[in-house]
Amino acid sequence: MSSVVPLFERPISPTERLYLAMQTLAPPFAIQLVIQGTGSIDERDLSVAVAGASESCPGARLVRRGERWVDSGIAPPVVVAAEHSLSDAPLDDHPMLSRPLDPEHGPTCEVLLLGSARNTLVLRAFHGVMDGRGLHLWAAEVFRLLRGERTLGARDAIADHSLVESLGVDGKPTALLPTARSPFGRARPAPGEPDFLWRRRTVDGISPAVVARIADLITTAVGGKTRIMVPVDLRRHDKDLRSTANLALPLFLDAVPGDGWSRIHARLLRGMVESRELGEMNNGGLQKMPVWMARAILRTGMSVGARTGGNLVSAIVSHTGTVDLDELSCDGFSASEVWGLPVHTGMVPLSIAVLEARGRTELVVSCRNGAGIGPRLERLLDDITGALETQTEGQPAETEPSPPGPTVTSVFGDLVRDAPDALAAIGPDGRLSYGELDARADVVAAELRARGVRRGDVVALLARRTLDAVVGHLGILKAGAAFLALDPKHPDERIIGILADSGVRHCVTERASSERAAFGDTDVLVVDDLPHSGAEKAADVATPDDLVYVTYTSGSTGRPKGVQVEHRGIVNLMRSATDWYRLGPETRYAHYHTQAADMACAALLLPLLSGGAVVLIPDDVNHLVLSEMLEGPTVNTMMVTPSLLEVIVRLELRPEGMRAVSIGGEALHGPLAARARDLLGPECRLLNSYGPAEMSIVCTAQVLDDEPSAAALPVPIGSPAADTTIHLLDRDRAPVPDGEVGELYFGGPQVARGYLNRPEVTAERFVTLAAGERCYRTGDLARRLPGGALEFAGRVDSQVKIRGNRVEPGEVQAAVEQHPLVARAAVVAVRRAERGDNILAAYVVGTAEAGGAELAQQLRAFLAQKVPAYMIPAEIHVVDEIPMTANGKLDSAALSADTAAAGPGTDAGSGPEPEAARRHEHEIAAIWAKVLVVDVSTLRADSDFFALGGDSLASVEMLSQVSRTVIGRAGEAAFVAELDDLVHHLTLGRVCAAAARAQGLGDLA
Known part of the structure; x- marks a missing residue:
């Protein structure tokens, strides 16, 4: 006797237990997606596509078996109702939209084909088996099959509680009490009236920060303290997850009239950055009760809320994303509009579903009904659509000039409002609180705007690691511009070259560097000369796709190139970095890096966007500085290269109180990682981080909680940041199998805009893959290990990391060949096995009058005036010729060091004793x-x-x-x-x- 093995099953999550309890209290308790268009859909073709899509998305065929959802193996039905269209009756009274779905026996999902023209499709799912994003996945699969394409599938058998557990989060849930007021007061429908209302509105255009704008207007309607629930898709924490299950948890936003949408939006961003939704997994305890008991409690709560107007939340505002109508079209049918019906739930008086498609914003409202509520709901919708239409017409809001989305400045501004007295910066010249830093930055911003700086401009900053420099960075950002940080220790030629290449017209500096900043017609603003307060509060004008900074990296042609990083990239990084580096108010992040590198941007921005403080280290690294950073009482977070970590280990320093140390910039190997783990102790979070400048500082990380292997193997570079996609491709840009080496391509919000004023190089490195995703082609090789982590495997070109700085040997070679006594040169990277790091070696053919040792000495002094110290070759060899292969390439194996330059001659003035x-x-x-x-x-x-x-x-x-x-x-x-x-x-x-x-x-x- 054989038994049928279920094709797919998963446990019923605690959240879904609540939905089972609600199913009979507020039927049909269904997620519904409406697709309307021109043409028609054939019933038989649709039935076949629904069956196939449900095979690839078995979450559409689930029924309840005790405490588990089990694949019934039966495709959801396609119900044709030619006699019904959505214009036949009000939505809340439409017979097809209120059909029950049966979680016990099925179906839990179905598809409606409405109207005589068969051009209205409604996909319905009991909310206990799917959420809004899951329904979208299933719908997309249906239309892939209607177009004759292969399905992608969504077979991950995971629920919200298991996903949260896998992320290792144990946060404190929000305390919920029935004190949140309804926008419409009590709800007592008259006899014969529906218990719930549905209303739909369409707004032409896409409005930034739409959730916050709607929440603000609801707060105004309430007229007092309001709590808004915003469902957050947990799939953002695992970009590869394809599941139709309920994978959404709430963020709760508290507001009062007058807060304005920008403050509400800042709170939402802060919650997203800190992943607060993960702490709401077990809120209220109802999830753990038997369904019948939870149903009784919910029924009482619904009755109390309807009678008194007191609720756990005032409203739910759910943004289900942007939909591509072409993905919901097929031969003979072209989708023209799509919108979602929010679930009727008696526990919440108002629920708004937001969806964007083809330049329009669709709003559908579910509202608890009662005497006089219908007209009041219409007035609220009038206010909402009017406000959104004003924004989409491009008219600036008169009272809300703050940024319409997640930006560095909006997150910083929220921290200033929440804790103005918290410590923000510690420097050799004093300390600044968040409020003091904000006030001083406003002064800089006001002066820059008075000098003509506008949103989107790039402003240079030339200063040492001081409080004035931090003020300058924030002042540039608050003016709506992006900063281009330069290092005063770099040679003049390097600084002037970057200023010329970038085309900047303004430079913020300190008095000590002001003369060097005066290049050409550059307008120089000296921070030291400005007052510390008195400026009007700077209006936050940046948007997510504006630049936050430009940082120059080495170029293979001898010309450095400026990477343009956007606000959205840094804000997205914070979503992962907050956990990776244990960022928070206690963070004291060491900034000892060259100001011209993106590691300096990390040291500045990561603490200032998490409520911590940046600790400015004024001196260059030596053993005294390292001892103070690691063994002193102030610094507890830092980023180091493996080369510097090797020095720290050799110095036998004994760090105390370190919260997190991130290793990055070069390949890390097992023996060094093991010694570092032993040195830093179990209380310190140790990570191996990876990220090109083009990926907004860091895009993958591996937490080294366990004892790293001492084997001489590369330490994995880990898993990606939130919403970051990874592609390992061969030369034809086809995916390579797991375990094989491929070139790394990254997609997602952290991909930089491109290179400043370099469209040809941008086109080469920032590419669009066959699936339409814009990615950065790194040039790094990697393989995917069992378990999914990445392992670095080298380069496809000659680029090398020197002490964490990206160096193209070609740029160094171009500088060497500028010396008048050099006839020809070659520069190559050499890995030193004894230290595990890379150095540059220069091979030089001199002119007839050049001498070996003298030429090497002159070259060092010459290069010191042209390039940063890390780009000066550690070895300079004077050779008779530079051997080439038959293909015309440098023959590294044939290079000889027989005539290596020793060093300078005898030093007669070496000391008085x-x-x-x-x-x-x-x-x-x-x-x-x-x-x-x-x-x-x-x-x-x-x-x-x-x-x-x-x-x-x-x-x-x-x-x-x-x-x-x-x-x-x-x-x-x-x-x-x-x-x-x-x-x-x-x-x-x-x-x-x-x-x-x-x-x-x-x-x-």
């Missing part, structure tokens, strides 16, 4: 040999640290060891300060002389 310096030479030379991995016998007083393969991070380790083993605590600060200016001319003799002088100062102390 040559005898004391010589006493330390052997000890310091041994340290050099260990750090550089060279034979100590080859070192001389004129040996150059950088010519021997050292870089700035290796010098941190070297100077730290010299300080601790030779000089001692009393003199190490003087020692480090003296050598700060020798970053391009660090010889053994100079270090020994500086050590002798510092030790002498220590002895005097």
